Amino acid sequence: MRVTMLMYHMIAVPENAAEARFCRTPEAFRKDMQQIRQAGYQVVSLATVLDGVADRSALPDKAVAITFDDGVACAYxxxxxxxxxxxxxxxxxxxxxxxxxxxxxxxxxxFPRRRMLTACEIRALAGSGVDIGSHTVNHLWLGRTGKTAVTNEIRDSKAALEDILGREVPHFAYPFGSWSPMARNVVIEAGHTGACSTMSGQNRKGADPYLLRRSEIMGSDAPWQFRLKLRFATNEMPPVSDVRRLARQTLEKMRLISPRATDH
Ligand SMILES: [Zn+2]
Structure with a gap:
């Protein structure tokens, strides 16, 4: 089994260039969801992914999970x-x-100033079946932060969200994907059952549940790039010119096209 996890930030029209990478327009996001369906993928929850990597239950052959980082109000x-x-x-x-x-x-x-989710919206999301996870108190680089601050960031954000929801918040995502073995241990000791990194790649049986891999969907991703990320869970997309050049070289090697005349 292998499951791709997609990472989004904002579903909104970017207001400036700085946040463009992190803003997927609602239209592009709807197209992504359509592509998931057309490609025959089943969307599963993070809890289901964790059951799958721990071999507690089988996952569908083509499984994908959808995540959003930060908690900007556009999630609601x-x-x-x-x-x-x-x-x-x-x-x-x-x-x-x-x-x-x-x-x-x-x-x-x-980044331009954006409204974050209210407690009421967080409860409404959870009431609609959306899994609410923690992403620290202040969005710090945990991999570069001392143990006391790391512990406070992880424990306090979990507790604050649990106060809002009146239930366990078992999942976590490392801000900036920044982690360390110490931060991972604190995540475990705080009582989480799983955590998401920003390392790309698919999640297979036996994967570390506290360093799940995700593929970042960027604001500028074209539909074909989304398809590749869905299929291969990669983040590194070659520019179109490279893809054309590689395709040409392959076809030349196979003698399906004649070599292009080059200037010397
Ligand atoms: Zn973040």
Missing amino acids: ENALPILQEFGYPASVFVVSSGVGGYNDWGKVFG
Whole structure:
């Protein structure tokens, strides 16, 4: 078995160049969901992925999971209606200090100010079957942070979200994909059952449940790039010119086309 996990950030029209990579428009997101269906994939929850990698239950042959990092309000306003249209489960990883406020932690990256999910919206998402996970308190680079701060970031965000939901929050995602063996241990000790990294690749039986792999869907990804990510769970997309050149070289080698005349 192998399962691809997709990572989105915002489902919204970008307001400036700094956040363009992280904004998938609602139209592009709906097309992604259509492609998942047309390609015959079954969308599974993160809990199902964790059961699959631990060999507690079998996963469908073509399985994909959908995740959103950060907890910007567009997860409720724009992503949820489309997910409901398709009946797909998903996970949303929330930066707990942002709840009911703004994405102030993104200011240093030049991100425009965006509204974050409110407690009410988080409860509504959970009530609609969306899995709410934790994404630290302040969106820190855990791999570069000392143990006391790492522990507070992980434990306090889990507790804050559990207060809002009145239930366990068993899943976690490392901000910036930044982790260390120490941070991974703190995630485990805090009582999580699984955590998502930003390393690309598919998740197979026996994979580390605390370093699940995800493929990032970027704002600029064309439909063919989305298809490749869905199929191969890769993040590194060659530019179109490289793909053409490789295709030409292959066809030349196979003598299916004559070599292109080159200038000397
Ligand atoms: Zn994040």
